[in-house]
Amino acid sequence: MQPTARRGRPRKQEADARILDAALELLLDCGYDRFSVDEVAAKAQVAKTTLYRRWPTKDHLIVAVVARIQDEVPVEYSGDVRADLTRYLNEIVNGLNRMRQVGRATASGDASAGLVAEVAAAAARHADVGAAVQAMFARRNALVLTLLEQAREHGELRSDVEPGVLFDQLAGALYYRLLVTGRPIDAAYVDRLVTGALTGASA
Amino acid sequence: MQPTARRGRPRKQEADARILDAALELLLDCGYDRFSVDEVAAKAQVAKTTLYRRWPTKDHLIVAVVARIQDEVPVEYSGDVRADLTRYLNEIVNGLNRMRQVGRATASGDASAGLVAEVAAAAARHADVGAAVQAMFARRNALVLTLLEQAREHGELRSDVEPGVLFDQLAGALYYRLLVTGRPIDAAYVDRLVTGALTGASA
Numbered sequence: 001m002q003p004t005a006r007r008g009r010p011r012k013q014e015a016d017a018r019i020l021d022a023a024l025e026l027l028l029d030c031g032y033d034r035f036s037v038d039e040v041a042a043k044a045q046v047a048k049t050t051l052y053r054r055w056p057t058k059d060h061l062i063v064a065v066v067a068r069i070q071d072e073v074p075v076e077y078s079g080d081v082r083a084d085l086t087r088y089l090n091e092i093v094n095g096l097n098r099m100r101q102v103g104r105a106t107a108s109g110d111a112s113a114g115l116v117a118e119v120a121a122a123a124a125r126h127a128d129v130g131a132a133v134q135a136m137f138a139r140r141n142a143l144v145l146t147l148l149e150q151a152r153e154h155g156e157l158r159s160d161v162e163p164g165v166l167f168d169q170l171a172g173a174l175y176y177r178l179l180v181t182g183r184p185i186d187a188a189y190v191d192r193l194v195t196g197a198l199t200g201a202s203a
Numbered sequence: 204m205q206p207t208a209r210r211g212r213p214r215k216q217e218a219d220a221r222i223l224d225a226a227l228e229l230l231l232d233c234g235y236d237r238f239s240v241d242e243v244a245a246k247a248q249v250a251k252t253t254l255y256r257r258w259p260t261k262d263h264l265i266v267a268v269v270a271r272i273q274d275e276v277p278v279e280y281s282g283d284v285r286a287d288l289t290r291y292l293n294e295i296v297n298g299l300n301r302m303r304q305v306g307r308a309t310a311s312g313d314a315s316a317g318l319v320a321e322v323a324a325a326a327a328r329h330a331d332v333g334a335a336v337q338a339m340f341a342r343r344n345a346l347v348l349t350l351l352e353q354a355r356e357h358g359e360l361r362s363d364v365e366p367g368v369l370f371d372q373l374a375g376a377l378y379y380r381l382l383v384t385g386r387p388i389d390a391a392y393v394d395r396l397v398t399g400a401l402t403g404a405s406a
Contacts, residue, residue, distance in 0.1 A: 033328075114327040120382045121324040124317040125236075134385040141384070157404050165376070165392075165399045172379030173371035179323045180378055181344070181371075182337040189368075196368045200403020203361050 019044045019051060023065045032118040037061060059122040059129045066119055067136040069095050075143040081151035082194060088144060089170055089190045096178055096185065117179055141167060169197050222247045222254060226268045235321040240264060262325040262332045269322055270339045272298050278346040284354035285397060291347060292373055292393045299381055299388065320382055344370060372400050 022044035027035055037058050041048045055061040073091040078084050099115040123130040141164075148163035157166075173193050177183040225247035230238055240261050244251045258264040276294040281287050302318040326333040344367075351366035360369075376396050380386040 117320070117324040117327040121320040123385070124320040124382075130385060133383070137384045155406055158402070158406050161404045162395055162399060165395050166404050168376035168379055168384075169372035169396070169400060171383075172375030172377070173368070174375070175383055176371055176375030176378050179327075179382060180336070180374075181340045182326070182333060192365055192368050193372070196365060197372060197400070198403055198405040199361070200401055200405075201360050201364045201369050202401040202403075203358055 015044075015046055015050065016054070019046060019054075019061075020065055020068050023061055024068070027062065027065060027115065032062070032115055035062070057126070057129070059119070059126060060132060062115070062122070063119060063129060063132045063136060066099070066115070067140075069098060070136070070140050073140075075147055077147045077150040077154075079154065081148070081156045082198060084147060084151070085170065085194050085198075086190055088147075089174065089194065090187055092171060092174055093185050093187070093190060096174065116175070120179065141171075166197060170194070218247075218249055218253065219257070222249060222257075222264075223268055223271050226264055227271070230265065230268060230318065235265070235318055238265070260329075260332070262322070262329060263335060265318070265322060265325070266332060266335045266339065269302065269318070272301060273339070273343050276343075278350055280350045280353040280357075282357065284351070284359045285401060287350060287354075288373065288397050289393055291350075292377065292397065293390055295374060295377055296388050296390070296393060299377065319378070323382065344374075369400060373397070 019040060023035075023040045026040055026043060030036075035058060037051060037055075038048060040061065041051045044051075051061070055064060073088065073095065075088060076084075096116065119133060123133040144167055145163045148157065148161070148166060151157045152159065152161055152163070170193060174185050174190075177185050177189075222243060226238075226243045229243055229246060233239075233242075238261060240254060240258075241251060243264065244254045247254075254264070258267060276291065276298065278291060279287075299319065322336060326336040347370055348366045351360065351364070351369060354360045355362065355364055355366070373396060377388050377393075380388050380392075
């Protein structure tokens, strides 16, 4: 709690923000393969060592960029769980579509799943990247799980509903389409998905 | 329909099976990164040209290996959709867990999602690999969608249920845990998932 430490923090956050902005811009331009940490340092006008101390590899930096895109999504229970879930899932769809743009012009194939798939592969390859990705999703998902618990307490959801399983069904369907089957995701699909999960399939 | 063509087919299928067996064995030993098409050709005792004619890249061959693991899963409506879905999803879990073993000993990180994530990334990078992966899943999923339609016709599922959306919720949750959140998947989770999707979340 020394004055120098307190003064130091905002400067550090400001540098982080500048780095992540530069990284996102470069990712959008270059795509995953041609993304370079050195170029980010140059663009953000910070020392390479500063950048590497904070994010030791390209993959760590990319996970931080993805986390920042996700952090822009607000999560709050309004009393109408259907509306809240629809809004939140549409934000995920929009975030995934923003990531779809990454390196699109330069990609040889369908870049739709590109960045998300590269992050998943990097997470599987390197334990520390995997831990960073999982921590990011655990933190984000905790907010929506709280929302679902509130909806359950308010009597909107069944008392025996498991928020974690329900959210896996919803977010999982979006990522499954993006990463595995390649089917499109949009607002109309989100509607059908939320209806299916809330109503249930049993006759 | 010449005799030579007919005689040729089983030999070709036999060679394919030998190649895919060798490829799976090597994948299990080496993992994705160190997997080499040349080594597969040597192990399967086929000419490299034969192998490259059939699967032009390492990624194409790996997709074929994954497709073969999936093809071992039977899909048939028994009159009890809950039992059928539970059995089928457990087969997916087992298949994913088999793929988890790929290169485990040599991986630096948590290889749990390794092969599946690498295939997703390759599908995103190369349009033709993406098309092969999507065709594989479309073919496999068509069988389970037929099963769900039969269950709907038999009155086990609601008449307005959308089989494609329902299956996305179920398979999607498994892949989401494997590729994104890193949470475990097992038979107990499959049970909670099927219960959630059949019952629905609304109070």
